[in-house]
Amino acid sequence: GxxxxxxxxxxxxxxxxxxxxxxxxxxxxxxxxxxxxxxxxxxxxxxxxxxxxxxxxxxxxxxxxxxxxxxxxxxxxxxxxxxxxxxxxxxxxxxxxxxxxxxxxxxxxxxxxxxxxxxxxxxxxxxxxxxLSRKSSEEAVKRRRDIYSKYLPLIAEFSKDLSGKKDLPNFQPMLKAYLEESEADN
Known part of the structure; x- marks a missing residue:
């Protein structure tokens, strides 16, 4: 058919x-x-x-x-x-x-x-x-996830430089939690 x-x-x-x-x-x-x-x-x-x-x-x-x-x-x-x-x-x-x-x-x-x-x-x-609505919302979540994955390490690096600390802040748990949450929503 x-x-x-x-x-x-x-x-x-x-x-x-x-x-x-x-x-x-x-x-x-x-x-x-x-x-x-x-x-x-x-x-x-x-x-x-x-x-x-x-x-x-x-x-x-x-x-x-x-x-x-x-x-x-x-x-x-x-x-x-x-x-x-x-x-x-x-x-x-x-x-x-x-x-x-x-x-x-x-x-x-x-x-x-x-x-x-x-x-x-x-x-x-x-x-x-x-x-079509589900498809567009999934694409929006994917774009948002890609942006966070791309810019969160840069923000962590700049935060380290601004605070004067030698160690990079641990942002991985926050990123992992967001990615798991966005996967659960889909």
Whole structure:
């Protein structure tokens, strides 16, 4: 699936509970892949209906409208960087898929399906936001740790010179405690 084809840095899925439109049951599944071999240049959308890929008229599909609204227009709310390598996979499974044309090229604008697609896309985007927030905080802790490791010996040397003592102050326990604390937080 997603892992073997795209080899993403982060991936997640959301499966909505069964719902119905006009008496026909359906299930919406959405997958998200970020980073890895996804490629850059914005959001890629892979659309499926009853496990059959929908290859044509992507812009007319309800899935594209939902993805454009949430993942492209409102990406700042989910802390998604510009030109982020992001792939969204949408799948609608139903006993009667609501295609708009006889060619079965794209899904019709059914409010029930749109609602479930929006909720599923929001769910995977929230998980991505959580991943990106954790990643940025880990990078900040690493930068801080590197700065302390680099400058604490220099500060100890200057402190020795200012105090006029011959021995270097023992700063290693303080540095070790900070490094252990930052490791425990991650």
């Amino acid at each position: 997603i892992m073997s084809e795209l080899s993403p840095e982060f991936s997640t899925i959301a499966i909505r509970p069964p719902s119905a439109y006009s008496g026909f049951p359906f299930i919406v599944e959405v997958g998200l892949a970020y980073g890895g071999n996804v490629g850059s240049g914005g959001v890629k959308l892979f659309r499926y209906a009853n496990r059959i890929p929908l290859l044509y008229d992507e812009g007319s599909d309800i899935a594209w409208q939902v993805v454009k609204d949430l993942a492209i227009d409102k990406k700042r709310a989910y802390k998604i960087p510009d030109n982020a390598p992001l792939a969204l996979i949408t799948h609608v499974c139903s006993t009667k898929v609501p295609f708009k044309t006889a060619g079965k090229e794209f899904l019709a604008d059914r409010p029930e399906i749109e609602r479930e697609l929006k909720n599923a896309v929001r769910e995977v985007l929230r998980k991505l936001r959580l991943h």
